[in-house]
Each structure stands twice: as structure tokens, then as C-alpha cells.
Amino acid sequence: MLIVDNLHAGYGNSEVLMGASLQVKQGSVVALIGANGAGKTTTMRAISGMIRPTRGAVMLDGQPVQGHGAARIARLGLAHSPEGRKVFGPLSVEDNLLLGAFNHLPRFFGFRAKAEIELERVYELFPRLRERKGQAAGTLSGGEQQMLAIGRALMAKPKVILLDEPSMGLAPVIVQEVFNTIRRLKEAGITLLLVEQFAKSALEVADYAYVMEHGNIAVEGTPAELNQNQRVLAAYLG
Amino acid sequence: MDTSIILQMVVSGAFMGLVYALIAYGFQLTFATSKSINFGQGELVMLSAFFSLTLLNLGLPYWLMVPGGLLFGAALGLVVERAGVRLALEQKSEGWILLTIILGLLGFSAAENIWGRDDRPFPTPISADALHVFGINITPLEISVAIGVFLVMGAVELFKRKTLMGKAFEAVSADRDAAELMGISATRTIMLSYGLSGMVAAMAGILISPITTVGPTMASALILKAFAVAVVAGLDSGFGVVLIGIFLGALESLTSFYLGSGWREAPGLVLLILALAVRPNGVFGKSTMRKV
Numbered sequence: 001m002l003i004v005d006n007l008h009a010g011y012g013n014s015e016v017l018m019g020a021s022l023q024v025k026q027g028s029v030v031a032l033i034g035a036n037g038a039g040k041t042t043t044m045r046a047i048s049g050m051i052r053p054t055r056g057a058v059m060l061d062g063q064p065v066q067g068h069g070a071a072r073i074a075r076l077g078l079a080h081s082p083e084g085r086k087v088f089g090p091l092s093v094e095d096n097l098l099l100g101a102f103n104h105l106p107r108f109f110g111f112r113a114k115a116e117i118e119l120e121r122v123y124e125l126f127p128r129l130r131e132r133k134g135q136a137a138g139t140l141s142g143g144e145q146q147m148l149a150i151g152r153a154l155m156a157k158p159k160v161i162l163l164d165e166p167s168m169g170l171a172p173v174i175v176q177e178v179f180n181t182i183r184r185l186k187e188a189g190i191t192l193l194l195v196e197q198f199a200k201s202a203l204e205v206a207d208y209a210y211v212m213e214h215g216n217i218a219v220e221g222t223p224a225e226l227n228q229n230q231r232v233l234a235a236y237l238g
Numbered sequence: 239m240d241t242s243i244i245l246q247m248v249v250s251g252a253f254m255g256l257v258y259a260l261i262a263y264g265f266q267l268t269f270a271t272s273k274s275i276n277f278g279q280g281e282l283v284m285l286s287a288f289f290s291l292t293l294l295n296l297g298l299p300y301w302l303m304v305p306g307g308l309l310f311g312a313a314l315g316l317v318v319e320r321a322g323v324r325l326a327l328e329q330k331s332e333g334w335i336l337l338t339i340i341l342g343l344l345g346f347s348a349a350e351n352i353w354g355r356d357d358r359p360f361p362t363p364i365s366a367d368a369l370h371v372f373g374i375n376i377t378p379l380e381i382s383v384a385i386g387v388f389l390v391m392g393a394v395e396l397f398k399r400k401t402l403m404g405k406a407f408e409a410v411s412a413d414r415d416a417a418e419l420m421g422i423s424a425t426r427t428i429m430l431s432y433g434l435s436g437m438v439a440a441m442a443g444i445l446i447s448p449i450t451t452v453g454p455t456m457a458s459a460l461i462l463k464a465f466a467v468a469v470v471a472g473l474d475s476g477f478g479v480v481l482i483g484i485f486l487g488a489l490e491s492l493t494s495f496y497l498g499s500g501w502r503e504a505p506g507l508v509l510l511i512l513a514l515a516v517r518p519n520g521v522f523g524k525s526t527m528r529k530v
Binding site for chain 2: 048049050069070071072074075079080081082086087088089090091095098099100102103105106107108109111152156
């Protein structure tokens with residue numbers, strides 16, 4: 001579904017990504033783990049078009065998308081829930097969700113009715129969002145904002161979701177809740193690329209995982225294989 | 239001192255102030271999406287007014303001229319966006335400041351060459367004969383200014399709140415990167431904001447010209463005051479610009495009555511300086527917190 005081949009990217013003159021390659025098969029959850037500054041978020045940003053890769057290819061559903069702008073890649077079926085959640089603070093929870101479905105909805109009137117089924121699905125997954133649908137997104141707690149960011153990505157009915165550090169800055173109880181949500185998305189057959197600091201929890205939900213070091217993939221394998229790997233164990237799972 | 243004279247001054251000034259508010263509102267529209275404004279907005283008002291006058295002289299009825307003038311203003315707004323703002327924003331530079339000033343100067347020269355340097359009357363079917371209300375004179379023309387200002391601002395606010403495109407507009411102003419990730423094109427949204435801003439400016443020109451006449455120099459007088467209103471009210475409060483606009487208009491008219499018309503521009507400038515010194519985010523502006 002998503003194939004990343006020899007991806008190079010960076011900011012200004014400093015190259016952060018140096019030839020990362022990975023694959024996400026349809027219906028699978030793939031985890032991308034590694035230390036701070038290894039290039040995980042940069043990988044996500046280069047895939048979704050937030051920054052332009054300088055070299056390499058990104059194939060979404062067999063179609064090359066590298067070099068396109070973020071808006072165009074989003075229209076082609078990739079939803080990137082970015083690091084730090086980035087909900088639209090002044091807008092209501094429901095408006096945030098509706099904007100998630102921007103590509104499928106009429107631009108002017110009648111969009112609310114058209115989005116009914118998707119909205120219902122997201123509200124069922126996150127009943128808390130239904131309770132707060134009229135509230136400004138900026139007033140939600142961190143955990144609720146994370147639910148909103150995931151819900152907003154689901155609204156797009158994407159082929160692939162990139163989920164960057166969903167547990168960042170959340171209390172342990174809430175982190176557990178986030179991972180339960182990811183498990184439910186997986187059961188629903190959603191294709192997911194997950195970047196996480198909590199490598200252990202990430203490996204528990206993932207079908208396959210990549211370990212990043214210094215802008216490159218250092219190790220890859222199934223969670224069972226990584227759990228056997230002494231180096232990975234020592235560095236990330238200890 | 240006669241209170242009815244003071245009241246008269248306040249009321250007449252307030253109507254002028256609404257026009258400043260409308261132009262300031264145009265600043266807010268583009269600032270919201272792109273953090274940039276058109277420093278040549280005064281020239282845009284003036285050019286749209288001249289164009290509308292030409293439409294009238296060609297024999298077009300007033301009520302058909304209005305949409306024509308608004309479309310022209312929107313088109314000019316798009317030109318400013320394409321020829322000035324986008325070039326600078328693409329390079330993440332503040333060059334839009336200079337570029338929009340230059341485009342304004344170009345517009346000024348064009349107007350002098352096409353329409354001449356003289357101020358010209360702007361005919362309107364709306365009567366300028368005063369009605370007496372509670373001892374003060376109000377003309378239907380002044381009332382039409384108020385109606386026009388609130389119609390345009392109301393329409394834009396409805397668009398922003400009730401349509402998905404309008405919500406996308408708000409999304410781009412809240413977080414441009416995140417909006418792009420939803421498939422919302424920031425470039426197109428910024429274009430839209432400049433088109434709307436140009437339309438709003440054209441409306442200001444059409445509304446004020448019958449009262450002030452049309453001439454190339456109307457640009458600089460209007461822009462300074464609209465700028466003062468925008469800075470004092472803050473660049474994100476539509477309600478604020480209306481209040482501050484009315485306040486400045488009234489203050490100006492009182493100043494020119496008591497101190498002489500030469501002091502007319504003073505209150506706007508003093509307000510601007512005070513606002514920048516005391517509350518750079520504006521009286522109604524949210525204090526923006528930068529998150530790391």
C-alpha cells in the first residue's frame with residue numbers, strides 16, 4: 001500500500017534522512033521506532049509532503065507521490081496525524097472532524113449531512129468527542145485532542161494513516177487508552193504507520209517494525225524477531 | 239456649547255468610521271490566512287471606485303454597477319496576491335511589504351494617467367437630503383453606508399461560519415500545515431482571502447465615494463485610518479474594527495470641528511502610536527501565545 005524507497009530529506013542544508021526504505025502492507029500496522037532525532041518524524045513529514053524529499057521514492061497504492069505538496073498527497077488518500085496533534089484550536093470539535101473529510105464533501109452547503117455516516121463512526125469510536133462536539137478543540141485535554149486528531153484522520157477515509165507520536169505528553173493511563181484505540185483501528189482493518197517513543201507498546205500492536213538510527217533503517221523485522229535482537233533489546237526495549 | 243452639535247459631529251463621523259472599519263476588515267481577512275496584508279489597499283479602494291465611476295459613465299445603472307465594481311476589486315485583490323504576496327511568501331520573506339507598496343504606487347500612477355488628478359463627484363441614486371432624527375441630521379446616503387458595511391461584513395462572516403470552504407479558511411489561519419494535511423490548499427485559501435479582501439475594499443470605495451468624491455489621493459487618507467483601526471482593534475476581531483472604526487470616525491470629526499480641519503488626520507495617528515506602544519496585539523486582539 002505504501003512503499004518508501006531510499007528516501008532522502010532534510011531541512012535547509014542539513015540532511016536528516018539518508019536513504020530510508022520501508023513498506024506498509026494493506027491492513028497492517030507498522031511501527032517505526034528509534035531514539036529522539038533518529039529521523040522518525042522527518043520520515044513521516046517527507047512521506048506526506050510536508051517537506052520535499054531530496055531523493056528517493058514514495059509510492060502510495062502503486063502511484064508515485066514524492067515531490068507533490070501535502071494537500072495533493074492528502075487528496076490521493078494519505079492521512080497524516082502530525083506530531084503534536086495540531087488540532088484547529090479555535091474551531092469546534094465537530095468542525096475539526098468535518099475538515100478532516102474536506103476532500104469528500106461539498107465545499108459550500110449540505111456538507112454536514114453528507115458527512116453524517118463518517119461522523120457517527122468517529123463518535124462511536126470516541127464517545128467523548130460527541131459530548132464535546134460544540135466545544136473549541138483548543139479547550140480539550142491532551143488525550144481528547146489526540147482522539148480528535150485520530151478521528152480527523154479517519155474522517156478522510158484514507159488508504160493509509162500516518163500516526164506520529166500519539167502518546168506524546170500524555171499521562172500513562174491515557175497512553176494506554178491511545179494504544180487500545182490503535183488496536184481497535186487495526187481490528188477494523190485500517191492501514192497504519194505508527195511512530196512511537198514507547199517502543200514496547202508499539203511492538204505489541206504492530207505486525208512489523210522498523211528501527212531507525214541516524215536517518216536510516218538499522219533493523220527491521222516482526223515484533224517477535226525484534227524482541228530476540230540483543231541490540232534492539234538493549235537500546236530500546238530495556 | 240451645544241450638545242446637539244457634538245452629537246451631530248459624532249454621528250456623521252461614525253458613518254465615515256464604518257468605512258475605515260470595512261477596509262480594516264479587509265486587512266484582517268488576508269492576515270488570517272497568510273499573516274500578510276496589502277499595503278496598497280488604499281489604492282485598491284481608489285481604483286475600484288474609479289472603475290465603478292467609469293461603469294456609471296458608460297450608462298450602467300447604479301445597482302448593476304455595484305456587482306461590477308465588487309468583481310473588479312476582487313480581481314485586483316487576486317493580482318496583488320499573485321504578483322506580490324505569493325512571490326514573497328514562497329520564499330518565506332517579508333518582501334510582500336515592499337511589493338504591495340510598489341503595486342499600490344503603480345496603481346496610483348495608473349489612476350492619474352487614466353482618470354486624471356482631479357477629484358470627481360460620484361453620482362448615486364440615494365438621496366443626500368437630510369432627515370431629522372432626534373434633532374440631528376442623517377442622510378439616506380449615510381444610512382446606505384452603514385447598511386452596505388454590515389451587509390458585506392455579515393455576508394463574509396456567514397461564509398466563514400456556515401460553509402465548509404469558510405471553515406477551511408479558519409483552519410488555514412489556525413494552523414496552515416495541519417490544514418494542508420487535510421487536503422486544503424493553503425495557496426488557494428490565501429487567494430480566496432485576497433479576492434474577498436479586494437471585494438470588501440471595492441465596497442468601501444463605492445460606499446464612501448458619493449460622500450467624499452473620487453480622486454487618486456483618496457487612497458492615502460483612507461489607508462492610514464484603516465490601518466490605525468486595524469492595529470488598535472487587533473488583526474483578528476471583526477467586532478473590534480467596527481467599534482474602533484466608529485470611535486475613530488467620531489473622534490476625527492470632533493477634532494476637525496474644534497481644532498480645525500487640518501488636524502483631521504491627527505487622532506488616527508495618535509491612536510496608532512498609542513496602540514503600538516501599549517497594546518501591540520490590539521484592544522480586542524487575543525494575546526498570541528507561541529507554543530513550542
